[in-house]
Amino acid sequence: MRRSLVVLALILGASVGFQAFAQKTTITYWQYAYDTRVQAMTELIQQFEQANPDITVKQETFPYNAYQQQVAASLPAGQGADVVQLYYGWLDTWLRSGYVEALPSQYFDAAALDSEFIPMVEAAKRNGQYYGLPTAVRSLALFYNKDMFKAAGIDGPPATWDQFVQDAKALTKRTGSRFTQEGFGIAPNGQGHNLLREVLIRQFGGQPYSADGSTVTYDSEAGLKAFEFYTGLVTKDQVAVLNFVPGDNGYRDGFIQLQNIAMIVDGSFAIGSVKAGAKFDWGVAELPTLANGVKSDFGSFWMNGLTPNAFKDPAKLEAASKFLKFVTSPDAMKLWLNVVGELPARASLVDDPTLASDPVYGPFIKSLAYSHATQFVDESAQRQVFMDAVNRVILENQAPAASWAQAAKEEQAILDKAKSQ
Amino acid sequence: MRRRPHDAPRSSAPRSSAPRPPDAPDRSRRRRRALSLSTREAIWAYVFLLLPLAFYAFLRIYPAIQSFDLSLHRWHVDPAQRTFLGLAYYRELIGDPKLHRALTNTLLYAAIVVPSQLVLGLGIAVLLQSVRRLRPLFRAIYFSPYVTPAAAVAWVWGWMYSVNFGVFNTALIAWSDFVTRLGLAWLSIPPQAFLSDPKQALPSVAAVVVWQQLGFQVVIFLAGLQGVPRMFYDAAAIDGANAFQRFRFVTLPLLNPVMVFSVIISTIATLQLFDQVVNINFTDQGGPLNATLTIALYMYQLAFSRFQIGYASAVTVLLFVLILTVTLIQLRLLQRRVEY
Numbered sequence: 123m124r125r126s127l128v129v130l131a132l133i134l135g136a137s138v139g140f141q142a143f144a145q146k147t148t149i150t151y152w153q154y155a156y157d158t159r160v161q162a163m164t165e166l167i168q169q170f171e172q173a174n175p176d177i178t179v180k181q182e183t184f185p186y187n188a189y190q191q192q193v194a195a196s197l198p199a200g201q202g203a204d205v206v207q208l209y210y211g212w213l214d215t216w217l218r219s220g221y222v223e224a225l226p227s228q229y230f231d232a233a234a235l236d237s238e239f240i241p242m243v244e245a246a247k248r249n250g251q252y253y254g255l256p257t258a259v260r261s262l263a264l265f266y267n268k269d270m271f272k273a274a275g276i277d278g279p280p281a282t283w284d285q286f287v288q289d290a291k292a293l294t295k296r297t298g299s300r301f302t303q304e305g306f307g308i309a310p311n312g313q314g315h316n317l318l319r320e321v322l323i324r325q326f327g328g329q330p331y332s333a334d335g336s337t338v339t340y341d342s343e344a345g346l347k348a349f350e351f352y353t354g355l356v357t358k359d360q361v362a363v364l365n366f367v368p369g370d371n372g373y374r375d376g377f378i379q380l381q382n383i384a385m386i387v388d389g390s391f392a393i394g395s396v397k398a399g400a401k402f403d404w405g406v407a408e409l410p411t412l413a414n415g416v417k418s419d420f421g422s423f424w425m426n427g428l429t430p431n432a433f434k435d436p437a438k439l440e441a442a443s444k445f446l447k448f449v450t451s452p453d454a455m456k457l458w459l460n461v462v463g464e465l466p467a468r469a470s471l472v473d474d475p476t477l478a479s480d481p482v483y484g485p486f487i488k489s490l491a492y493s494h495a496t497q498f499v500d501e502s503a504q505r506q507v508f509m510d511a512v513n514r515v516i517l518e519n520q521a522p523a524a525s526w527a528q529a530a531k532e533e534q535a536i537l538d539k540a541k542s543q
Numbered sequence: 544m545r546r547r548p549h550d551a552p553r554s555s556a557p558r559s560s561a562p563r564p565p566d567a568p569d570r571s572r573r574r575r576r577a578l579s580l581s582t583r584e585a586i587w588a589y590v591f592l593l594l595p596l597a598f599y600a601f602l603r604i605y606p607a608i609q610s611f612d613l614s615l616h617r618w619h620v621d622p623a624q625r626t627f628l629g630l631a632y633y634r635e636l637i638g639d640p641k642l643h644r645a646l647t648n649t650l651l652y653a654a655i656v657v658p659s660q661l662v663l664g665l666g667i668a669v670l671l672q673s674v675r676r677l678r679p680l681f682r683a684i685y686f687s688p689y690v691t692p693a694a695a696v697a698w699v700w701g702w703m704y705s706v707n708f709g710v711f712n713t714a715l716i717a718w719s720d721f722v723t724r725l726g727l728a729w730l731s732i733p734p735q736a737f738l739s740d741p742k743q744a745l746p747s748v749a750a751v752v753v754w755q756q757l758g759f760q761v762v763i764f765l766a767g768l769q770g771v772p773r774m775f776y777d778a779a780a781i782d783g784a785n786a787f788q789r790f791r792f793v794t795l796p797l798l799n800p801v802m803v804f805s806v807i808i809s810t811i812a813t814l815q816l817f818d819q820v821v822n823i824n825f826t827d828q829g830g831p832l833n834a835t836l837t838i839a840l841y842m843y844q845l846a847f848s849r850f851q852i853g854y855a856s857a858v859t860v861l862l863f864v865l866i867l868t869v870t871l872i873q874l875r876l877l878q879r880r881v882e883y
Contacts, residue, residue, distance in 0.1 A: 191847040198620050219850045220620040298716065299734055300707045311826040365739055367708075368701040370825045430620055502848040513831045517741055543617075 147441040148178040149432070152193070152203035153424075155183040158394050162461035163449070170448045177441045197221055197429055204432035204442045207424050210245050211501035213253055218543055222427040224251040229443035240469050242421040245495040254427030255450040258464030260390040261419045261493045262313055262321070263485040264410065265377060268403040270303075270384045279407035283325075283351065286385075286410045290361035293384035301363050307373035307383035308355055308362035313420070315508035317387050317409075320420035320494045322348035325412050335497035336537055341530035349526045353515040364516055389422070390486040393463035397482075408485040421493030423467060426450065459483075465490065499540035507533045607863070614856035625853075632857035642858065644833045645841040646865075648745060652837065653813045653869075655749040656756075660809045661802065663753065664760025669790070671761065672768050682765065686758035693755065693818030700751045701823050704737040711737065738824055741834040748835050751819050756812065760805055767801030768794070803877045807870055814866050815839050838862045 151167070153159060160183055167179045182203070184192045190212070196202030208216060216222045232252055236244070239255070246254050264286075266279050274293050280286035290305025308314060319340075323330050328344030331337060339345075355362050366383065367376035374392060376383035378399040387409065396404060411417055426449055432442040448454060455466035465486055466472060478487045498504055511529035514520040614632055616625040636642055671681055688696065703710050712734040719731030737747045771794060779789045817839040821828050828844070829836030838858060846855035 190850070194847050194850060194852065198622075215850045219618050219852070220624060221850070300712065300716075302707070309826070363707065364831075365706070365824075365826065368705050369698070372826065500849055502844070509827055509830070510832055513741075513827075517736075517739060517831055 146176050146178050147437045148180060149204040149438060149442050149445060150180045150182060150202065151205045151207075151445070152182050152184070153207035154186040154189040156186070158462045162458050165457060165461070166449055166454050170445060173448075174441075174444065177444070179445060193221060197431070200431065202431065203429050204438060205446055206427055206429050208254065208427055209501070210254075210256070210423050210425050210495060211498035213246065213248070213425075214499045214540060215501070216427075217248065217253065218540075221429060222253055223430055223433060224248075224253055225255070225428065225446070226433075226439060226443060227251075229440070229447070238469060239467055240472055240490060242490070242493055242495045243423065243425075243467055245423075245497060246425050254425030255446065256423035256425045256467040257449050257454055258458045258462065259421055259423040259467045259490065260464055261421045261486050261489045262317065262387055262389055262409060263419075263489060264385060264407045265388055265392070265396060266385045266405055266407065267377065267381065267383075268405050270381075274384075279405060280410050283410045283412055287355070287359050287361065290355070290385065291359060294361045301366060302382065304363065304366050304376065304383045305361035305385060306355060307366065307376055307386040308364065309373035309386070310364070310509045310512045311505065312371065312373055313387050313389060314352070314512070315505050316420035316422070316496070318348060318352050318508060318512075319496060321409055321418045322352055324418040324494070325414070325416045326351070327414075327416075330496070335499075336541060338530045338534045338537065341527055345530075346523055346526050349511070349515075350522045353512055353522055356516050364513075390463065390465055390483070393482060393486075397463070406482050406485050408489055417489070417492045419489040419493040421490060421495045423495070500536050503536050504533055507536070610856040610859050613853055614860050616853050618850070618852035628853070632854050635854065636857055636861060641833060641836070642838075642841060642861075645829075645836045645838045648834070648836055649814055649816065649838045649865075651745060652749055652752070652816055653810055655746060656752050656813045657806060657809050659749075659753045660757060660760045661805060663757055664805065665764050665798075665802075667757070667761045668764030668768055669794070671765060682762065685761045688755045689758040691755070694822045696751065696755050697819045697822035701738065701825075704747055704823075706734065706736055706739055709737070711735070738835075739831060741832045744824075744831060744834040748820055748823055751823065752813065752816065755819070756809065760809065763801060763805055763808075764798070767798050770801075771797045799877075803874070806877060807873055810869060810873060811866055814862070814869065817843065838865070 151163070153163060160181070163181055167181055170179060171177065193202065193206065193208075193216075206222070208222065213222070230252060232247070232250060235252055235255065240259065242259060243256060246252055246256070264279055270293055271278070271289070274289075276289050276292060280289050286306075293303065293305035294301065295303035310318075319330050323340050323345050326344040326348040328340055328342050328348065330340045330345075332339055340348075356364065365372060367373065367380060369375055373383060373386050374388060374395065377386045377388075378396055381402060393406075408417070409419055426446050428439075428442055428446065432439055450467070452466070452468055452471060455468060455471055458464055459466055463483075465483065466477075471477070472487060472490055478484050480487070496504075507529050510532075511525045514525040514528070515522050615628060615630070617628055619625045667685060671678055671685075674681065702708065706712060715732050715734050719733070722728065722730040736743060738744050775793045775797070776789055779793050784792065816837045820835050820837050820840050821843075824830055824835065829840050839862065842855045842858040842862065845851045845858060
């Protein structure tokens with residue numbers, strides 16, 4: 123009898139102990155599926171769980187093309203992520219529908235974040251509050267095939283756009299009316315619209331938008347020159363054709379795998395793919411400039427935000443905030459750089475001279491100082507406006523001035539509509 | 544729907560109200576039992592039908608009603624914060640040029656795809672019917688595109704249509720070289736832009752859809768042809784009807800129900816066209832310049848890349864009404880009574 127009491131007590135004690143043990147907070151983290159990103163995040167989660175044994179982080183990923191769809195469908199049902207990765211350009215769209223909340227002030231101090239992160243990250247801010255923080259940022263640079271350059275007798279990457287066009291002409295090959303090799307892999311849907319919006323317009327002396335982002339200002343002489351230069355690569359200089367290589371990232375596939383594209387403008391996120399896939403000698407250079415030497419670049423980032431799910435109970439909110447801080451810490455950024463190849467978002471790391479002198483990362487890091495992140499209100503619609511503008515000129519032979527003016531009108535309507543909501 | 548002959552007596556069997564003759568109790572009991580057996584069978588049938596019905600109601604009908612409700616509200620994750628807008632989105636639909644384009648395109652797809660599938664499907668089925676050897680092989684070949692994922696089909700066709708690498712332009716160039724060498728340069732055809740040309744893009748995508756779904760139509764028509772009794776052809780032949788007349792006056796009228804089915808099914812599929820359009824021009828879905836955009840794709844873009852769920856729901860309701868209307872009109876026009 124006494125023995126059975128002891129057993130009972132032991133069982134009770136053990137179960138109470140287990141219960142205390144089971145008082146763990148579980149949070150769910152979502153990002154899109156991309157091998158190196160998932161690998162980096164898996165390592166970060168392991169480190170985080172070791173340091174915080176009372177928190178479990180569940181990582182779930184979805185194909186890039188189904189990512190927003192998953193978010194759109196799951197969150198309204200109260201399912202899915204507590205901490206979620208989103209492209210900074212989607213912020214307004216998500217915010218309007220309540221998919222992402224401001225970082226709670228008890229854990230995050232906006233003024234401190236302003237100084238800790240590079241200025242570009244302020245694109246994650248609305249009305250003085252941050253809605254997320256990045257683990258990494260990206261900028262654009264010129265990737266070029268050194269073997270093709272050598273074969274064409276060109277010494278190094280072009281420093282000016284004039285030189286760029288000359289080189290591209292030398293690197294373009296045709297049989298009859300068909301292209302067999304492109305000097306420049308034009309991709310209006312890829313980074314092309316960003317190149318036009320934040321690099322070329324500014325280099326030609328224009329401004330894409332008013333300071334508060336509410337008005338389109340590229341419908342100017344400088345803006346038109348930039349647009350004419352960009353579309354001219356196809357219509358006048360004939361160093362590129364639209365959809366040269368079919369597929370989602372045709373311009374990158376052509377550069378890396380098919381080796382029939384000599385130069386592409388792409389983001390630092392492509393470094394990993396190029397490193398893994400390119401079976402030739404390649405290089406990276408800062409984007410060319412005009413004769414006036416004005417440098418400009420497009421910066422962007424994926425940020426980690428908190429969904430309404432994270433706010434459902436205080437323990438969860440604390441755990442989610444802790445995790446968000448961890449994945450945006452300097453150590454996490456160093457790991458991310460090594461595994462994914464994306465640039466750190468903290469000012470202290472960007473100023474590191476060893477990084478700036480790296481032959482691959484260097485051009486991207488240097489350009490962060492003059493990068494602009496567009497304040498999108500409806501990124502996919504705004505991208506479409508630029509693609510259509512380019513298509514009207516290239517596919518329908520419309521005069522650039524008319525097409526550009528129409529684009530400005532269309533995008534202004536998108537900005538106005540977003541403002542009214 | 545035509546009623547099958549053997550249904551008639553059972554359903555219209557008059558219930559006998561005449562007094563039973565006292566000398567036949569056995570027969571009446573047997574008859575009552577027979578009735579109750581069929582009733583019991585019917586009850587069981589309803590019970591078994593109820594489960595899928597509940598499933599269907601929950602997964603299809605309820606969301607359909609809900610999407611109508613969503614179309615009246617500005618979307619927000621938190622239902623409490625969804626503001627009621629009434630028919631504002633429907634008014635916006637009327638003035639939305641992109642929707643107009645999607646609507647025209649969708650009808651244009653149907654106008655190309657449905658008749659092509661009907662004519663080609665019937666033609667191939669009739670030819671296959673007259674083939675004795677290897678018929679199953681041919682049938683399998685024609686059916687294989689239908690069981691290939693639309694994404695894979697679109698991807699391969701995207702390459703075939705490619706201006707610089709595609710097989711079509713390679714063939715056109717080879718042809719032009721050939722006729723030029725023969726001194727018939729006027730017969731040459733220059734390379735085409737296909738998907739890159741806003742004018743050619745829609746017919747190019749429509750061709751892929753026809754090609755992919757043709758196998759299904761062929762199989763349906765083959766089944767229909769096999770259901771036409773041999774004796775009608777024999778009788779027509781004795782009356783002196785030639786092959787065309789037999790086709791025109793025997794095959795076609797008897798295939799009418801199959802044709803109605805084929806037209807309605809392919810119309811509904813085409814009005815919902817999405818997969819092929821999304822995958823064939825991945826970098827500019829529905830492009831270039833909205834040339835290939837469909838209603839289903841526009842709805843998807845609104846809902847899942849722009850998070851305008853309310854407006855997208857209004858587009859869905861419009862698509863529903865469109866399909867319903869077109870189907871009802873088709874039923875009215877196509878389903879003529881055919882006397883055998």
